[in-house]
Amino acid sequence: MPTPNLRNRPCGGRYGDIIESIGHTPLIELKRLSPKPGVRIWAKLESRNPTGSVKDRVARALIQDAEDKGLIRPGQTILEPTSGNTGISLAMIASHKGYKLKVVMPDNVTPERTDLLRMYGAEIVYSEGSKGSNGAVEMALDMAEKDSSVYMPYQYGNEANPNAHYNGTALEILEELDEVSAFVAGLGTGGTLMGNGRRLKEELGDKVKIVAAEPMQGEPVQGLRSLDDGFIPPIIDLSVLDRKIFVTNQDAIIWTRKLLDEEQLFVGVSTGAIARVAMRIAGELDEGNVVFIVADDGSKYFSSGIYTRPLEEIENLDSTVWW
């Protein structure tokens, strides 16, 4: 029996445990950022997941997939390369379900990520920061090859990653909006863009444009000896994308601040980059809905000072792995 005086209806739902509560995130209109009356901007607040990022959906799907296929058993160690959020999500779920977790992470990520991983009981192995996320992937693949007792979900090559969005995030968006002109998300593993992109194109046809915002890696983290040391996540299919636009760390931070100042949205750096691209696409439209993903909130970036200091005082702008 609903309580008549309840002010915050509908409630967020009732769930059997924290893992079941992943997803069901709010979609928020950003009226002040809208460039013209017919164009509406919507932020899908994935930061409202239990550990504060979109990666809760992915981590749940990766572990569920391994369990369904009989690839892991309680007490076993899960190993994964990550620059933070996937590791934090896996750590929370592994801890809840009784698995051990070891993550390989570049040594130049913000310190909050280390604290959060330790908080959930994960073991951290650091890879060389100058090699960026490529270095973490390379090291984790090597470790998995040498130790057959670990299970590596490998988010870069596991279809459970995009499927978490195909069967989750995209359906939630379609439940709220009948029309989507553009969907904008960050390109990391490619999971968010592939899963949402495929489902939205299937349901809405080619009139929905799927747009990737990607980080322009600062020169200090482009530590490759040769271009052939480059890396393309196996789950990425470029034919799903209509546009792919890079954003510098500086512009990403400017837009992170703009979301805070103009719409009071407290988001991480990748979301600043995503919003910048979303606003550019919105400016090119005459009407329609533009949806972008808020990948995480800003709590993992506090120590960098990006929310309070002038841009020119932020240290290690180009040598930090922000996303």
Added chain:
Amino acid sequence: MATIRIPPVLRPSVGGEREINADGDNVGEILRAVAVDHPGTESQLFGADGELNRYVNVYLNDEDVRVLDGLDTTVSTADTLVILPAMAGGAR
């Protein structure tokens, strides 16, 4: 002439320059002109099939040409081509 930004990994092949210029009406023509002027870049920019090396991303200003018209993407003299290595990006 369009401007081409060179990533650190390719700079030894272009005499250490961060930016160079080359003529051409589209991405393919410009990159082939770069390969002629700086032969050390050819095997890094192009695969054996003459297409872009899969680990090279080329951007027209800030947009990846692979999702535009690839090597046929039109380039004007005011444009900048940015060459970047394909990286894992945000594992998040």
